[in-house]
Amino acid sequence: MRRIYLAGPEVFLVNSREIGARKRAICDRYGLIGVYPADIEDIPDPARPLSEQGLALSQAMERAMRECDAMIVNLTPFRGPSADPGSAYEMGFMRALGRPVYAYSNDPRPFFERVSAFCGNAVRRRPTGEHEDRDGMTIEHFTLHDNLMLAGGVLHSSGCLITFAAPPAERYTTLTAFECCVEQAALAISSLPR
């Protein structure tokens, strides 16, 4: 059975393992093995220094990604207007390996609107017509869902990006858009060469 790496910031929730179990059960219904980061069994020895434990986890997750045929990533904004940078790292990793990247976000607002809300609507227009945030940083105007590298990685890998308007309290836990990604992935990767 094909293995699919399940990335996203929900690994930081207190009930992360429960969400992982729900995600894996959905994958199973579509004939895929879901590999959820918090379930990876190479748990570092808690007697080791904290930084070594963190680095050992990173190694275990990179190993797990290399063994997966595709990924599904949760791009729901995390601590700011964009995706979780750990998940973004994993997207670039899988894209460079040539694996399809399926993405979903439970916040369907356009990127411009999310950045604008993040900086308290203190958006300025430059004489060139571009908009910048309160730090003087361009707000990308490409009508993509997030930073162009993330959106490009999904689309160029032949994945897809699905958005869903979740109630705020459920934005890290609801799995409607996730299931759409599983369905797409199952259709596509079952025909991939091994």
Next chain:
Amino acid sequence: MRRIYLAGPEVFLVNSREIGARKRAICDRYGLIGVYPADIEDIPDPARPLSEQGLALSQAMERAMRECDAMIVNLTPFRGPSADPGSAYEMGFMRALGRPVYAYSNDPRPFFERVSAFCGNAVRRRPTGEHEDRDGMTIEHFTLHDNLMLAGGVLHSSGCLITFAAPPAERYTTLTAFECCVEQAALAISSLPR
């Protein structure tokens, strides 16, 4: 001469090209060719739809990364307590290709302190001892500089992470820590097999 990909959120500044020129000049002094994303010459046709222009840029940058021997990435926090997700994507990409990743940040505060400041110090302690932010998300306790995938990618690739206490107004433009990375990269990658 070895090529080094120069990632970071300063590409969003209005004087991005000037910063790129300064970065390339430093690389040149150390015998490296700096490849700065905003200088990539495959500028998409402005008559094409915006989303296509964004996707074409992502393709051009992925092509440029594949042609580089290493990267230097600016992890200075961007729109939140962590690194720019576009740069994080590029780190994962280069790491999966086996290229060394050198990183710097002009914000030396520990990750916990940055996340805590970001959520207005509304940090809670779980019964298990871990801390969570106001969204109920674990704050990583590994004493690493950022998300463990980012810190791990740097260290496992045999790169390094250098921090520098820049005045806030200069945090995206000062190149002291960048130059330390160039120096390290020049020492290391000149001895890499081609």
